[in-house]
Amino acid sequence: MMFLLRFFASALLVQTVLGAPEGVGKDITNSTKGLRFTIGTSEYTVIPQSFSWFSAKYACKELGMELVSIESAEENTAITQNIAEIYKNEYFWTSGVRIGTFNEYYWESTGTFFGPYTNWDSTSPTFDDMLMHVEFNTFLNPGAEIKWNDFYATYGRMALCELRAQTYDTSVKTKPGLFRIGDGFYEISPIKLPWFHAKNDCRSKGMDLLSIETEEENIALIAALQEYTENFWTSGSKFDTIDYVWQATGQLIANTFTNWAEGEPGPFCGLKMNNNTQTRQWIGADCYAESELARYVCEFHPRK
Structure with missing residues (x-):
């Protein structure tokens, strides 16, 4: 019962503290965009401003993108190589979240649960609160790669947005529903x-x-x-x-x-x-x- 009370209190905190996220209805112009790069079939854009997780999500949507989902070791390595030197000692939000699924993290932008690849740091995940979302930082030793940790969604972080190739098969013309x-x-x-x-x-x-x-x-x-x-x-x-x-x-x-x-x-x-x-x-x-x-x-x- 206490867990449920804390869960709904957290949900209320989201609404009362954040209000309408900065990204909702906000024009993200070229002047607010940072580094842009490509990995495979996905395009990435850094928005070098401080956002809560919720505001970061909507800021990415204003660009027609989503917060990043890191689903392979190769992608994790490539992201490190692209941003670690340019954005040193910074924090970035990903789309990782567990709201609505209790103790299971999933990538909100793809709807898939974490795994088989994960790259948590040694202290994460903590599952301290339903408002814990997944971030990474570039406080890295030479040769090190970014690792993930869960942190409170109300804290300010940069947004790393991703535009994935569309995968829905439009060649199928008839099927139930x-x-x-x-x-x-x-x-x-x-x-x-x-x-x-x-x-x-x-x-x-x-x-x-x-x-x-x-x-x-x-x-x-x-x-x-x-x-x-x-x-x-x-x-x-x-x-x-x-x-x-x-x-x-x-x-x-x-x-x-x-x-x-x-x-x-x-x-x-x-x-x-x-x-x-x-x-x-x-x-x-x-x-x-x-x-x-x-x-x-x-x-x-x-x-x-």
Whole structure:
């Protein structure tokens, strides 16, 4: 019980201390970008400013990128080689997090749990608090490589952003649950999951949990979901902001199309389309509760 109380207290601290993260709605111009480099098929950009983890995440999204996920020894070595000399004695946020999964760290940008490759320093992971996120630093001895440690998300660190090659297979034209809206590919989940797990499942497929940003998209979704008399998760959330944000795009929902049910938005951290097949209005739901299960829609849009 004490663990759960501490967990929800941590979630409240995120919202009250951080407010709307600096990256939400902020124009990250060329003057704020630092080093840019490529490793394999991924592009990387340093934003040499001090961010909380949450603000770093949204700052990367403003660039159309994500916080870095370090999934191989080769990538870890190459990152060290590219930034260690230019940014000496600095700290950087990665996308590593465990919010919503309790004691398991995962890369938020890919939806995959850590492993098989990890490179923790000798004192990590600590699992001290649900607000512990994964960073690395460049306080390195000659020839040493960066190692990871978990630290409090409210501390200021630089952002290392990554743009990965898209992996979703657009050559598949028909499969259960697949439908198209414009240039987008949408897949209806065959299972029900809690919000964080639904978000990660979409990411692991090279997709994102649904964001409904226009009236035209909303109308098309209502038609596509006619046979389902149940609620659906969207990427709308305020688990790390005061106001609802489309987690997939970083856009404040208030600045896009809205379809709130009467009495909404409320205090809950997650956002669902309701089970009214004619309107699919939006309702709040507990994004942290493992018992709060729902179907969801994943979406993918090819880059221009």
